[in-house]
Amino acid sequence: MRIIIILLAVITLTACSSSSKRPNTELTEQEIYQKAITAIEDENFFLAVESFQKLESRYPFGNFSEQAQLEMIYAQYKSQDLENARASAERFIRLHPEHSNVDYAYYLKALTTYELGLSLVERYFADEQAQRDAQPARDSFQEMFELIRKFPHSAYAHDARQRMIYLRNRLALHEIHVAHYYLKRHAFLAAANRGKNIVENYQGTDHVADGLALMVESYELLGQQGLADKSLAVLTANFPAHPQLVDGEFQHSDWAQKDHKSIWNVVTFGLID
Secondary structure, rough: HHHHHHHHHHHHHHHHHHHHHHHHHHHHHHHHHHHHHHHHHHHHHHHHHHHHHHHHHOOOOOOHHHHHHHHHHHHHHOOOOOOOHHHHHHHHHOOOOOOOOOHHHHHHHHHHHHHOOOOOOHHHHHHHHOOOHHHHHHHHHHHHHHHHHHOOOOOOHHHHHHHHHHHEEEHHHHHHHHHHHHHHHHHHHHHHHHHHHHHHHOOOOOOOOHHHHHHHHHHHHOOOHHHHHHHHHHHHHHHOOOOOOOOOOOOOOOOOOOOOOOHHHOOOOOOOO
């Protein structure tokens, strides 16, 4: 009898131990989902992504599958797995176009598009960003616009609008940098066209005055005094405090005075500039 009691106690303890230490393969759908959410709360985004992927592979049509797909986009974005985050967002939009939270997928897609265009240095130096390829910023701007157009009352619409303002300013600044490059290379018509593009397409940004100043300077250097005078009149009337206006007189920048061949251009016979 004593042996039987001992055996029963051992069996009971073993069963309890097994149930309290179930391997991960036996976790329920809800348990895996909660594990992933807890990982996000702890900012352990790599573990969150791993858990969401496990959830999707084991319960592709479960109660948490759609929400888990959305949460995984965020976890991938936060872990800087940007290409997969964008792919996940596009996949969710394609599979669940009528989902109540599909606007969130559109929003994260736009964010990842922008981040994909930045290097480590560019993330912290705005001026460096403006000198790089502007296409990611343009794409992100269009995707933010798409979000607002499709979901004007989305909880993310306000933030998207604020980011669009920033992106327009950055794109205008990019045009300024390109125009300065053209001035330095004595490509005055190209510089004038960049200034005109800013004035016509980036109204409301901080760089419209600089666009007008570029037009004045470039047209004067081209010998197009009539166009220069018209641009100067607009600049003087709307931005009298512009740094290139001194006592009402327009002062040329030093960009056009710089050598249009850098030392690297000379040393490498034009191969590197």
